[in-house]
Amino acid sequence: MEIEPKLCKVEDALGILVGKWKPIILLNLMKEGTQRFSELQRNLPGITQKMLTKQLRELEDEDIIKRVVYPQVPPKVEYSITEYGKTIEPILADMHEWGMKHTQHKQQKAQREVKSVSF
Amino acid sequence: MEIEPKLCKVEDALGILVGKWKPIILLNLMKEGTQRFSELQRNLPGITQKMLTKQLRELEDEDIIKRVVYPQVPPKVEYSITEYGKTIEPILADMHEWGMKHTQHKQQKAQREVKSVSF
DNA sequence: CAGTATCCCCTTAGATACTG
DNA sequence: CAGTATCTAAGGGGATACTG
Numbered sequence: 001m002e003i004e005p006k007l008c009k010v011e012d013a014l015g016i017l018v019g020k021w022k023p024i025i026l027l028n029l030m031k032e033g034t035q036r037f038s039e040l041q042r043n044l045p046g047i048t049q050k051m052l053t054k055q056l057r058e059l060e061d062e063d064i065i066k067r068v069v070y071p072q073v074p075p076k077v078e079y080s081i082t083e084y085g086k087t088i089e090p091i092l093a094d095m096h097e098w099g100m101k102h103t104q105h106k107q108q109k110a111q112r113e114v115k116s117v118s119f
Numbered sequence: 120m121e122i123e124p125k126l127c128k129v130e131d132a133l134g135i136l137v138g139k140w141k142p143i144i145l146l147n148l149m150k151e152g153t154q155r156f157s158e159l160q161r162n163l164p165g166i167t168q169k170m171l172t173k174q175l176r177e178l179e180d181e182d183i184i185k186r187v188v189y190p191q192v193p194p195k196v197e198y199s200i201t202e203y204g205k206t207i208e209p210i211l212a213d214m215h216e217w218g219m220k221h222t223q224h225k226q227q228k229a230q231r232e233v234k235s236v237s238f
Numbered sequence: 239c240a241g242t243a244t245c246c247c248c249t250t251a252g253a254t255a256c257t258g
Numbered sequence: 259c260a261g262t263a264t265c266t267a268a269g270g271g272g273a274t275a276c277t278g
Contacts, residue, residue: 009218
């Protein structure tokens with residue numbers, strides 16, 4: 001690999017994904033496609049309006065998602081992944097895969113530790 | 120791709136990398152190999168002892184790095200990437216690559232915005 | 239419906255000083 | 259050398275109420 005630590009851009013990519021709700025928001029939009037604000041809120045149990053708004057704005061600022069406002073009453077706002085945003089999908093997929101293996105790894109480690117102290 | 124959002128393990132992988140110094144610590148250990156506490160501190164300008172200790176402990180807890188204490192005076196402690204820890208290297212590489220493209224993307228976007236308001 | 243505006247808590251991270 | 263311990267500031271995130 002050989003990434004020169006001084007020139008490291010990992011943080012830049014990380015910054016997009018960091019935020020309690022960002023990965024799950026992205027996965028939702030990627031899987032379900034375009035959604036309204038209220039739909040997203042329904043699909044993200046526990047998120048508050050404030051947090052949903054904030055995370056969406058940040059993702060929008062990075063060009064990962066697109067926000068379309070329909071000038072009508074009551075308001076209608078739709079969110080979707082941009083073409084550019086789709087380029088981050090493989091990274092999410094890899095992280096998901098690694099995360100699954102890591103869950104396993106930790107379970108195995110925990111098992112070993114239990115055995116070594118039991119008698 | 121199709122990650123089921125409810126079963127998403129992205130957060131688990133993300134948790135390993137999140138922390139102001141973790142990516143750079145990992146890249147240093149991956150590139151330079153085994154290093155002592157003081158070497159790491161030298162290679163990470165600006166980090167405090169407290170932060171370095173904390174991030175190292177967290178990475179150690181996740182089995183990503185290994186800590187070896189030599190019982191001598193003055194103390195000598197060496198840190199290195201575990202075999203298991205190396206499995207996260209491709210993800211760092213991908214994030215670095217994506218991060219470089221993202222930097223470009225943002226610059227191009229900024230250029231377009233400057234042009235559209237100039238005359 | 240799709241947000242703002244407040245208030246509040248907790249965690250993260252930095253600065254600094256101390257120790258086996 | 260390789261850490262702890264303590265204090266503090268800043269920000270992330272939650273609960274709740276209000277609005278065009």
